[in-house]
Structures are given as C-alpha cells and as structure tokens.
Amino acid sequence: MRNDALRTTQRRERRASPIGGWLRAALAIGVGAAGVGSSRAEWVVADEGKPAAVIVTPNHPSAVVRYAAQELVYHLEKATGATLPVITESAAKKTTGGRIYLGDTAAARAAGINVKTLAAEVFTLRTADDALIIAGNDSAGDPLENNTSAGTLFGVYEWLQRDVGVRWLWPGELGTFVPKSDRLAVPAVDATVAPSFIQRRVRPGLTFKNEHPALGFTAKAAAAYAKDQTVFLRRNRLGQSTKMTYGHAFTQWWNNYGTEHPDWFQLVDGKRGPEKPGARFSMCVSNPDLQQQIVDQWVAHGGADRKGRLSFVNAVENDILGQCECDECRAWDGPQPADKDKFYLPNFKVYGARFVSDRYARFALAVQQRAAKHNPNAVVISYAYFNYFQAPTSGVKLNPHILIGLCPSAGWYPRMDDEHAWYKAQWQGWHDTGARLFFRPNYFLDGYCMPFIFAHQFADDFQSTVRNGIIATDFDALTGQWSTQGPNLYLLMRLHTAPTANPDALLAEYYSGFGPAAAEVKAYFDYWERYTMDNRPLINDVFADRVAIRWRTWAKAAHRVFPPDCFAPGEALLAKAAAAAAGDAEARARVTFLQDGLEHAKLSARAAALLTTAEPASTPERGQKALEALLAFRRAHEMEWIGNFNHDAWVEDPSWKLSRETKQEPEYYP
Template sequence: MATFARSLCGVALVCAALSALAADRGAFLVQDGRPAGVIVLPTQPNAVERYAAQELSEHIAKATGVTIPVQNENALGGAAAATRIYLGATQAAQTAGLDGKKLPRETFTLRSSETALFIVGRDEAGDPLDRDTSAGTLFGVYEWLERELGVRWLWPGDLGTVVPRTREVALRAIDATVQPKLFQRHVRTGTGFTSGNPALGFTKKAAEDYAAAQAVFLRRHRMGRSEKFSYGHAFTDWWEKYGREHPEWFQLVNGKRGPEKPGARFAMCVSNPGLHAQIVKLWRDKGGAEKTNGRSFINAVENDIVGQCECDRCRAWDGPTPPDAMKYYAPNFKVYGSRFVSDRYARFALAIQQLAAKENPNVTVVGYVYFNYFQAPTSGVKLNEHILLGFCPSAGWYPRTDDEHEWYKRQWADWRKTGAQLFFRPNYFLDAYSMPFVFARQFADDFQNGARHGMVATDFDSLTGQWSIQGTSLYLLMRLHVTPDANPDALLADYFGGFGPAAAQVKAYFDYWEDYTMKHRRMITEVFYDRVAIRWRTWAKAPHRIFPPETFGPAEALLAQAAAAAATDRAARERVAFLQTGLAHAKLCAETASLLTLADPAATVERGKDKLTELLKFRRQHEREWFANLGHNAWVEDLSWKLANETKQPADYYP
C-alpha cells in the first residue's frame, strides 16, 4: 500500500512538472519545422529596429531552417493572429505600457504575454554597429537569442556562430529589464595597425571584410557605451602652445622647465594652480560648465611619460613611498627607480574637480593611474565619484606569479578605497603576437576583481584578433563584458560546447597551452626583461624562444584527437580545422622568426626567404577564415624581422 501511495505521489509530481512546463511555454514561433509566428516592426522602423529584426530572423533560421516573416505593424493583416515578437517602438508595445524612450541608454525590456513577446529598448538614430548608438532593442534580441536558443558567438564570421538546431521555438514567460553593468564596454578593434611591409598582412578586400565581420561580432557581445566621453594624453602639444608664456605649468627637472631636450616627451607641473585654471578654462570654453542632465567630462590624463616634476610644491603633495613600490618592475624598465608620485596625481585630479564643480556640480575629471603613479596613494588622500581614473598598468603582463597577481589586484582595491571611480584601461591584449599564449583564467580573475570593486567601464588596447590560437582568452574578454559575475569555467564550457563531440578534446588542447603559459612565467619574463623583444610591439623577435619546436607536437596530437571525435559532425569538424589552422600558422611564425629575427645579428633575408614565402602563401590560402588579424601580425613582424623589399608590395601581389 505504501508503495502504491508513493507511485501516485510520483505521478502527481510528474504531472505537476509537466503542467508548469506547459504554462511556462507560450505560443509557438516555429512548430514542427513550420513558421507559426511573425516578427513585427513599427510602422516606420529606425535603423536599429530593422537590424534587430534581421539578426533575429537570421538566427532563428539557422536554428530551425525556417524563415520567420518580418512585417511592419501597419501591414500585419491576417498575420495578426499569429504569434508575434514585437521589436522596438510599436503601437502594441505602447499599449502594453512599454516605452523605450523612458529607459536609460542601451537598456531593454523583454516581456511576454500569451501570444506575444515584446523586445523594447532605448534606441537612437545612427548606425546600429556604432558604439555611440544606443541600441537597446538590438541588445534585447541578443539577450533573447542567448537565453532561449542557446546562441553563442565564439569568433567573427559564420563558423564562429553557434546556433543549436531545433524543430520548434516557443515563447516562454519572461519579464526582465536589463541594463549593461558597465557604462562603457570597449575593446579597441585592432583594425588600424599598418605595416611598411603590407605583403605580410591581409589583401585589401579581405582586410575590409574582416573589419566588417569583427564589427558585427563585437556588437553581438554588446560593446558600446551609454555615456560619451573622450580622454587620452591631454597635454602633448601644450609646450608648443603655452611653454613660452607659462613655463611654470611644466615639469621642473634638473632646474629646467619643459622637455629635457627639443621634441622630447614631458610631464606637467601638476600642483600648479595656473595649470588647473587653464584646464578648467578650456573645458568651460567648450561648454562644459553648462548644466545638463548628464555628466560633463574633463580630460586630465598626463602625457605618456613618468611623472617627474621636481618642484617643491609637487614634492609636498607626494605621499610616503611604499616598500614594495619597485618590487614588480624590471631594473631596466623606465619606471624602475623613479619617484613614487601617486598622491600628487590624485590631488591633481581632485584640485581640477573641485575648481570645476563650482561651475557645474556634474563635472567628472578623467585621469590615469599609470607608470610611477600607478600604485595606490599612501597619504590618505580622499577622492570622490566625480573623479574617474583609468587603471592602466604599465607592467604586470600575464602570466603573473601568485604574489604579483595579488599585488596588482590590491592596487585596484586600494584606489577604489580613495572614493574615485575606476575603469579598466590595460594594454594586456596587445600581447602574444600569433602564439598559443593563453592566460584566460588569470585574466578573468583580474577582470572580476575589478568588477567586484566598483569597475564602471573598460577600454582594452587592443584586440589583435588571434581567434584560432588565443580563443579562450578572447572569448572570456568578450563574455565578461556581458556577464562580469559569471563563472569563467561555465563561460568556457559554452566555448568548448561549440565543438560538439570534440568539446573534451578541445578543452584539453587549450588547457595544455594555458598550463604551459602559466608554468613558464620565469622563462617568458627573462626573454622580455632583457629587452630582446617588447611585449606589445616586437613579440615576433622571440616566439621561437618561448615556443620551441618540441612544444607543438603534443598540441598537434590533441587537435588530431579532436578532429577524430568531430568526424561525423560537420560544424564541429570545421571548427576543429579552424584551430588547426591557427596552430599551423603559429608554428610557421615561430620557424620564420628563428631565421629572420632582428635579435640575431646573423639573420639575413636569404636565410629566411623560403620559410617566409611558405608563411605568406599559407596566409593567402586561409586569410578569409578570419583565423587571425593578419594586419596586426604584419605590424609586429615589420618591427621584428629582417625583411626584403618584396614584402613592401601589397599582399595582393606578393608572394
């Protein structure tokens, strides 16, 4: 009897679960492989809404093989009885109480009814792919595709677009309003690198098409910004403009104001009240003091040089030098041995903010923490949220030792304790050239440390686009901008899942390279600390030293296993082949570098000619797979290798 009762209870639980599932699943968009719904646009849709409909329709078609019709609201006719997805500022959305104009920029609402789904966002006129165009409805489409269809974008182009197949798509109950957690999410595109040896890079049309594919990819990961502001080294032309009349605004070094020699870089005398007043005057002259609903920004980013003014006032603003100030800098690095000046730069930003706030309380001063003012202040200076500082480590490249990693994380936390707002502005993704240099999880920990301690925006310099060889690091860079608190291993599981039956083997492949990178930190450091090569600029002098020939064999074997596992799955097989292309390219680059590196006085054009020709033929064969940004590769190689005049020809003609 007890067994029978338990059986009845089990049946009841199953029935309840099925009823809940049925209630959660609304009307069908696609059923039994046939269209059962329509995408509805406003009567006069804007560019963002039209593009959102295109993206939604194309992804549903990839999932189901079915094309959902797109109709303007005034032309629905008989289609009105079908299941509907209303996009943007439709009349139906207004009737349902949804008005995108009342939402913050880049924000959207997803709301379902019995037979409809509304995706309504704050949209503006402009190019839907432009980071300054608020595209809330488009972002809402991407959110729905991820949540409901399991879509993932692994790298630019169709092959990197993972859309699970299904025969039906139903509207599930949802009511969510989503705003990006960072007001700016920016990874510099890396498409502007140019080389004096263009034959090393993309052919002209391929470069244009790669840039277009990458722009789509970046928008799918919600790159953009809800507040427009500009910043960068602010005073580069000031000596020419003001040096004769106001030398006191400029650094005092060895008793002399201004550049130490003609044309040299220079820092400012950041404690000088006249300098503060001039910065505020220029802001005022551009309308910065006018009251608006938004923030008004002042660019006060120091020039690209260590802070070195020796005047008494600047030195009086300095705090005590921490005992570990130079611990993680190489003795031949330009910061090493310089005066610790973080407190003067904190006070500099505060002085400008307080002066400008008398005219506009919504002013925000933008500065950097950089070079010898990177480590957190020690004097107890208190800032406020009207000071926005770009966290720009001038060292600290991955992989870091555990203690070094914690030191860098602590600098972020301690700057945040001053009360300033912070945005992440590193150069770390300029690293690694075309090599399998994988630091995915350490980067994720760094990023999430910032997110836990008040990060409000990002600006990464730059996206070098080595998609097939550094895929996991780049995927986390993208996904953490969308979901900064997500479990990195769960995000990577999505990436590996795109390889279907080869997921486990692909994970083993990337784990091999990440393990290699993390375990060889000392060797990597020694290669770059002796200045044989520079991390962001001349990596191609030394890839063969960091990845000698014997490191490639195990990786090739792992990908061969992945290819075997993916043999019956076309998409997975092609994605594994994509990784194999990147690995073959990395191996060729290392071999070519060993023959042409400028770090070897014996290098000659003739010695590397055959291997370089092989490399360039490989690039022409595979360039349209978007396995790498060949423009960036060419830029690094131009600065790293002994090259013949032939490589100065366009890639379309040579080899």
C-alpha cells in the first residue's frame, strides 16, 4: 500500500537560529540518524484480528500524545480488526512483544531522539528492535488547535499514510479510507520530518452567515460537521510552526488618527481620507511618519523584545486598491506595464487603475528597515493585492525579512493558457525581488456546489510556487463541497504534505478509496475536469453577463454554467461506478456519496434557473417547488457531508429571490 515515489525524502541542514529556519523554508525533510542498536527488517503489529503489540506513552502523557494514541488505535483497528492496548512506559516493563512508543519516552531518548532539540511540529520515526518510536515536538494545548505544536501526532499521521496506506478523502467515517490487512507489519524506518511550510492554512469556512437559515445546516448538523472537518484538517497536518500575525492593518486608523494625522491617509481628488464617511480607504504609504507609527505600535506590543525569535510587523494594506495620488507616493511607482489590464474584465475595479506595486514594495522595505533597528529578527508582512498584485517593474530589491502574501483579486480557475502563464510570472517577479512569499488566494471560494474541477491547473500553479520560494499558505476558504469537488480538495490537502509529488499519483490515492470502482470514479471526475476546462470562455462570459461574483453570487449563474443536459453523462459514469462497486459495501457507499452530491448540484442548478436575481421573471413563487425539493434533499442528507450547506446558503442568499419563509429556523422548513 506504500507509494515509494511519495516516500522519497531529502537531506537538509537544520539550523538553530530563527533566521536560519526562516531561510530554510523546509520541504518535508527526512534526515537519517546514526544506527540505534539492532533493528529487524519488520515486525508484526497485529495478526488475524489480534494485537501483537502495545502502544506506549510516557508515564505522564501530554494531551497531544494522548490524542495521538487515540488516533493510532482507531486507525489500526479499522485496518486489522485488532484493538491495541495503550499503556504507560512503567507498565510496559511487564509486557512482551512489539511496541509503538509515542512522545518523549525513555525509549525515544535511548534511541537518540531528544524532542527538546526538534523544532516546532518536527518529528522522528525510528525503528529499533521490536519497536517503532514516534516522537516529536509537542507543546501544551488542544491537539486540534493550529497553534499547538503536535509533532508526535503528525508523526502518527505520517506513519499511517506511509506504512498502513491510510487516506483521508473527506471528513467523517466514510471519508476515512483504511486498507484492511490480516497481518500488519512495521518496516524499518529512520526519518526526521519537518512541515513543508511554516504555516499551512486553509480557512475552515465554518462562519458563513446568511439571513435565510433554512437553506443551510440545522444547528445540530452544523456542529457535527464542524467537529468532523476540524479532525480532518488536522489529519492533513494543517497548522503552523511559526505564528504569523497579519491582516488588514489600518481599518480603524481613520477613526483613531484621522483628525490629528490626515496626512497618513490616501490623497484622492485633493482630499485626504475616505472619499465618503464610512468608506474604505488606503494609506499614504510613502509618508515616513506613518511608517514610524507602524513600528512604534509594534514596539509597544513587545515586538522589539522578541530577541532570538521572529517578530512580525503587520503592514497589510486595507481591503481596497492603493489609491493615494500624492506626489511622493507616485514618485515611488514603477513604469506602468503594458499588460496590466490584459487579464481583468473591463467592469472589474482593478481594470484601468494605476499600477502601484513598486510603492508598496518600497513601503514594506522602509518599515522593515525601521523595525530592524529595534530587532534584527523583525519580519514585515505585506500583501500583493488589487492594483499592487502584479510584480514590480522598477527593479526594487527587497530581502528575506519581508514576507509578501500574494492575494490575486482575479485569475480564477480555470484560466486560459496565457492567463495562467501570466499569473505564475507575477509570482516569479515578486520572488526575484528577494522577498519571501506566501500564497494567500481566495480561489477555493469558487464553484458553489457544482462539479467544478480544476485540479491539475491548481496543482500546476501551486507547484510553481513551490519551485519559486513559497514558505507558507493561507487559502480563503474551504467551502466543503466534498462530493462534487473532491479532486480539487484532495490535492489542496495533500500538496501541503507532499508539495513536489506527481499530482496524478496523489489523485490515484484518492481514487483508490473507491476500491473496485476507482477507474470509473476517475473517469467521472475526468469528465467534469474536461467540462470545466473546455468551458473557460463560457464561464467568463456568463459571469460577466450575469454580473455575478465568483466567490459570492455563483448561484445567480449556476444554471448557465451547468445546464440540465450536462449532468446526464456524469450520472451515466457514476452508474458504471456503482455497478463496479456492487460487491464492496464501503466502496459502494462512497460512490453513493458522489451520486448524492451530483443530485444536489442538479437540484441547486434547477432552483438557480428559476430564482436567479439576474432574471426579471424570477419570483419566489416561480421557484417554490424547485426550492422545496432542494431543501427537502438537504434535510435528508445533511449529515453525510456531501457539502457545507451553510456555504451554499451564503451564496444563495444574495443570488436568489427568496420568500420570507426561508428566514424561519431551519428545523421547521420546509
């Protein structure tokens, strides 16, 4: 069940200083250690449904280790039918047979593993005699919390993937694929593994709110979904080894400083500050007093005191175009590139706006130089966004103490080929400045609940960033359409732990979860990926014509992108998959999961055609029966996790003409 290509690891030097770790941008490293006693080629964990080993924890295990043991017992029982006992190291002295040691045990230390010298989230897998040692850097705190260093837990997940063949396809029991084995043995291993990126973040999408709660989950289902998804994300090792702090930094600054320091704010049409009361505003980033105030606030919050540790200075502009027209800001701008509007629609707010990337690059550099006077480990975080997304053109040089989050405000998948190349070139251009980069896109908000598959183009984009200096991720956000967009989401998860792996090898893992129907399920998703990629012009035209937003009002146009006749080929392919899986109950249940997702997409597209706000003829009455059928389906299937129905409702709320009935508590409607 192992994939040798995915187990290949790279030897890398590990440095102790925070800047050394910063420059490392580690890629799933494996470091061989000195020999530790004798180690058999393999030994048995379970045989014919009976345990042949025990799980051993320290005498006083941390919460991370206790949870790691729980996860190991659960998956090994699914694999073998055997329930391995969990005992402390003191009790283990009275037992014989194989042992799996978890955490900072005496056995780990005797094998040369000192977890105190491991960086955050790093773990070691090592076999010695009839033992497997999994030990990592574990901090106090909730094991499911992203801020908790869970090295031992991550080591358990790594071993389950490597040597047991476990695959987490989607949240919940059905999405947990564990190959069955009458006899499970532990092969020799000696590897130390670090996270691929210092932050691996996919925003969970659990806070979508709307004024029509009947469209979404019931409260009970929402809570259960949140729990299962949280477990799923942790199994995919999302988290952070370095706590990065950032976000739109200046949203309250006009209220706090506008009267006394209007010169810190944008100058537009001769006026400083917001163009109208309550409007968004950008900053006058060339102003040295603004730069100093940012640093002074960072110092006041202890940033200068974090000697020997990275200290992040938040210089992320507000959620608006860079608009300042003052002479000093404009003097910082680079030449306006000829292709600056080529891949933006004429009705998009960036189209025609002044290109200001160089001023924001110089702004980040100026803040970093001021902060470095207080703490040489200061790292300034800024965004490349809106009209400062495209790479600088003036030749400005930055340094590794500047971290730029690339947040494209367009460029949704599927892209045309020249558009795709252009977006990758912008990343390359920012990389060439010498700054460090992280990926901060909104792309996974796209697609609504439709079978909208762009897996290979996304993988190509992501792996291009890996080749060009990515050190962290922040994807906004997970919409949870597991049954219709599974390949996209599986690659999103797996590329965080196997960033250089062949995407088709990773997708083969996903399809293997469908057992004898793997080939048919692959054909099904291949159909939808071809459909999505072949309809790139249609998608662009429809969203322009409908004045629909890819991340927020997809349901205005869903029926135009996915008309009724496109579903029949998909249904036929799933029928073949169901027939192939007929003799395997688990595989058949997973095919049914896909069938339910496709039916939900059909019902949603049908309701969109009758309720879209883009059609004057739409009324709540015209779409009433279609909506009732959709909501009845959601109530019947809401505990299956075919999709995050709260996200669907969030998209439908501004997209459809809805009656007040849907404002009722969801338990009572329809």
